[in-house]
Amino acid sequence: xxxxxxxxxxxxxxxxxxxxxxxxxxxxxxxxxxxxxxxxxxxxxxxxxxxxxxxxxxxxxxxxxxxxxxxxxxxxxxxxxxxxxxxxxxxxxxxxxxxxxxxxxxxxxxxxxxxxxxxxxxxxxxxxxxxxxxxxxxxxxxxxxxxxxxxxxxxxxxxxxxxxxxxxxxxxxxxxxxxxxxxxxxxxxxxxxxxxxxxxxxxxxxxxxxxxxxxxxxxxxxxxxxxxxxxxxxxxxxxxxxxxxxxxxxxxxxxxxxxxxxxxxxxxxxxxxxxxxxxxxxxxxxxxxxxxxxxxxxxxxxxxxxxxxxxxxxxxxxxxxxxxxxxxxxxxxxxxxxxxxxxxxxxxxxxxxxxxxxxxxxxxxxxx
Amino acid sequence: xxxxxxxxxxxxxxxxxxxxxxxxxxxxxxxxxxxxxxxxxxxxxxxxxxxxxxxxxxxxxxxxxxxxxxxxxxxxxxxxxxxxxxxxxxxxxxxxxxxxxxxxxxxxxxxxxxxxxxxxxxxxxxxxxxxxxxxxxxxxxxxxxxxxxxxxxxxxxxxxxxxxxxxxxxxxxxxxxxxxxxxxxxxxxxxxxxxxxxxxxxxxxxxxxxxxxxxxxxxxxxxxxxxxxxxxxxxxxxxxxxxxxxxxxxxxxxxxxxxxxxxxxxxxxxxxxxxxxxxxx
Numbered sequence: 001x002x003x004x005x006x007x008x009x010x011x012x013x014x015x016x017x018x019x020x021x022x023x024x025x026x027x028x029x030x031x032x033x034x035x036x037x038x039x040x041x042x043x044x045x046x047x048x049x050x051x052x053x054x055x056x057x058x059x060x061x062x063x064x065x066x067x068x069x070x071x072x073x074x075x076x077x078x079x080x081x082x083x084x085x086x087x088x089x090x091x092x093x094x095x096x097x098x099x100x101x102x103x104x105x106x107x108x109x110x111x112x113x114x115x116x117x118x119x120x121x122x123x124x125x126x127x128x129x130x131x132x133x134x135x136x137x138x139x140x141x142x143x144x145x146x147x148x149x150x151x152x153x154x155x156x157x158x159x160x161x162x163x164x165x166x167x168x169x170x171x172x173x174x175x176x177x178x179x180x181x182x183x184x185x186x187x188x189x190x191x192x193x194x195x196x197x198x199x200x201x202x203x204x205x206x207x208x209x210x211x212x213x214x215x216x217x218x219x220x221x222x223x224x225x226x227x228x229x230x231x232x233x234x235x236x237x238x239x240x241x242x243x244x245x246x247x248x249x250x251x252x253x254x255x256x257x258x259x260x261x262x263x264x265x266x267x268x269x270x271x272x273x274x275x276x277x278x279x280x281x282x283x284x285x286x287x288x289x290x291x292x293x294x295x296x297x298x299x300x301x302x303x304x305x306x307x308x309x310x311x312x313x314x315x316x317x318x319x320x321x322x323x324x325x326x327x328x329x330x331x332x333x334x335x336x337x338x339x340x341x342x343x344x345x346x347x348x349x350x351x352x353x354x355x356x357x358x359x360x361x362x363x364x365x366x367x368x
Numbered sequence: 369x370x371x372x373x374x375x376x377x378x379x380x381x382x383x384x385x386x387x388x389x390x391x392x393x394x395x396x397x398x399x400x401x402x403x404x405x406x407x408x409x410x411x412x413x414x415x416x417x418x419x420x421x422x423x424x425x426x427x428x429x430x431x432x433x434x435x436x437x438x439x440x441x442x443x444x445x446x447x448x449x450x451x452x453x454x455x456x457x458x459x460x461x462x463x464x465x466x467x468x469x470x471x472x473x474x475x476x477x478x479x480x481x482x483x484x485x486x487x488x489x490x491x492x493x494x495x496x497x498x499x500x501x502x503x504x505x506x507x508x509x510x511x512x513x514x515x516x517x518x519x520x521x522x523x524x525x526x527x528x529x530x531x532x533x534x535x536x537x538x539x540x541x542x543x544x545x546x547x548x549x550x551x552x553x554x555x556x557x558x559x560x561x562x563x564x565x566x567x568x569x570x571x572x573x574x575x576x577x578x579x580x581x582x583x584x585x586x587x588x589x590x591x592x593x594x595x596x597x598x599x600x601x602x603x604x605x606x607x608x609x610x611x612x613x614x615x616x617x618x619x620x621x622x623x624x625x626x627x628x629x630x631x632x633x634x635x636x637x638x639x640x641x642x643x644x645x646x647x648x649x
Contacts, residue, residue, distance in 0.1 A: 272622065
């Protein structure tokens with residue numbers, strides 16, 4: 001593993017390095033906005049928050065935005081009875097990135113400084129949106145053109161439990177390159193072929209790493225790993241849940257849930273969505289109102305998620321919905337994709353307004 | 369990459385009002401592009417997303433037979449809270465809408481060959497079973513199937529759909545039709561009673577027979593025990609599930625029951641398969 005050529009870049013050179021790539025890539029970096037860190041378009045001169053813990057909103061939004069236009073259509077008049085309302089689509093997505101600008105547009109993405117757990121989440125979403133039968137073109141199109149450069153965690157949070165899953169502070173799955181923050185310098189380790197080529201092509205920016213750099217990195221990672229204190233034994237979680245659909249555990253666990261859905265919205269692996277139509281009324285300058293079909297995040301925690309037009313709802317209460325969320329991640333996905341759809345990032349724990357702790361839930365299932 | 373979300377353009381050719389309450393209509397649709405028509409190859413029991421731009425999409429079972437040429441039919445019940453079905457019911461012949469699909473597994477027609485079939489439908493859920501019946505009765509297919517028995521029930525005589533088909537089938541010698549209503553009227557000469565009860569009385573033989581049950585959930589629930597009593601094994605009882613759906617391609621997550629997605633692993637399941645799923649439909 002360590003025979004990969006490790007490189008070094010000076011931390012103070014990173015901004016210039018990214019600047020030089022602006023034409024070739026849509027560069028997305030963690031950036032502070034209104035007190036939260038979120039992946040945003042790289043601005044020259046704005047420093048990378050190297051010691052950021054993690055973003056509030058998961059970077060899944062880069063490839064799977066909260067709302068994404070699938071296509072546009074001419075909407076005709078607004079009265080429902082008007083026949084011209086029902087017409088055929090006029091074009092596919094004009095531009096599916098949320099930010100529009102006048103700069104030259106490239107379709108390559110460079111995701112720089114993502115945490116390893118979130119990078120791993122991409123490899124899970126790839127399985128879902130890829131798949132053997134149907135391919136999800138909007139996600140895959142962007143995903144396939146992305147180079148993922150992750151940043152190993154020097155300081156895990158108390159809600160981190162990636163080590164209970166497949167993760168660790170320097171987990172490589174889903175990343176093309178992984179970076180280590182050694183204060184003055186950044187240690188660079190290519191992981192995939194794409195990552196190797198990326199580094200090779202930009203060789204002028206890098207120096208060979210010294211033995212002392214590697215030692216420093218190893219020390220940091222050892223310490224970081226030890227800081228992840230919370231854990232759940234998930235070894236046989238799928239098999240346990242196979243037998244757990246009707247246990248009384250579910251009657252209790254949902255009771256303080258408000259059903260706000262924040263756990264699913266912020267989750268890097270939650271992927272359920274809705275498709276709705278939106279029409280711009282055309283009251284302004286445009287003579288023909290424009291309609292668009294939009295795909296947006298949805299949540300299994302919402303009662304409308306499964307409500308039939310007939311009034312029947314297969315998951316009518318918080319109990320069924322909470323169970324669905326747990327089962328989908330820890331039982332159904334392992335069945336379908338051989339993977340637990342959780343990376344242990346802890347967002348659902350940090351942001352739950354009533355302090356529901358996924359780890360505690362999983363431990364309780366383990367005991368019941 | 370092929371974009372599965374783009375609907376194909378179709379024109380409403382004809383609309384038939386199926387019932388007295390006038391809330392069930394059959395829409396005959398024709399493709400506006402020959403290429404789409406060739407692409408849209410379906411089997412009995414599959415469904416498609418009916419797509420009205422500016423309104424939304426709704427998954428509806430295909431009511432026509434794969435043997436029908438240049439025609440796709442959907443029978444749609446309008447619900448007051450159903451956004452798409454309400455708009456659809458207000459459209460006229462000549463209007464253009466979209467469909468995308470076909471989706472789902474459909475009935476395993478090849479496996480049914482050489483068997484007797486007991487087809488049990490309730491209310492407007494006869495749609496995909498009508499597709500299947502028409503397919504079997506087609507002269508190119510009929511010889512591959514043995515005896516066909518249809519038991520079809522509705523609340524009242526006015527609520528039976530596909531009346532012209534039922535009449536035609538009744539006049540044929542190679543199919544047995546039993547019609548029943550919860551409550552008859554002065555002209556009603558067929559059976560009276562709920563489908564599960566009528567089934568118990570008819571007690572058709574389960575020998576070399578496959579049963580298919582589609583109807584309101586409550587009907588299906590009470591029809592399965594008498595079928596088991598008659599001697600049908602769980603893997604020879606087929607039904608079709610309904611769930612709320614959006615994408616139709618197993619991504620959006622809402623039709624998920626256990627590890628299955630009704631849109632791509634279903635909607636057709638055997639009772640045996642249902643026994644292996646969480647009771648959440």
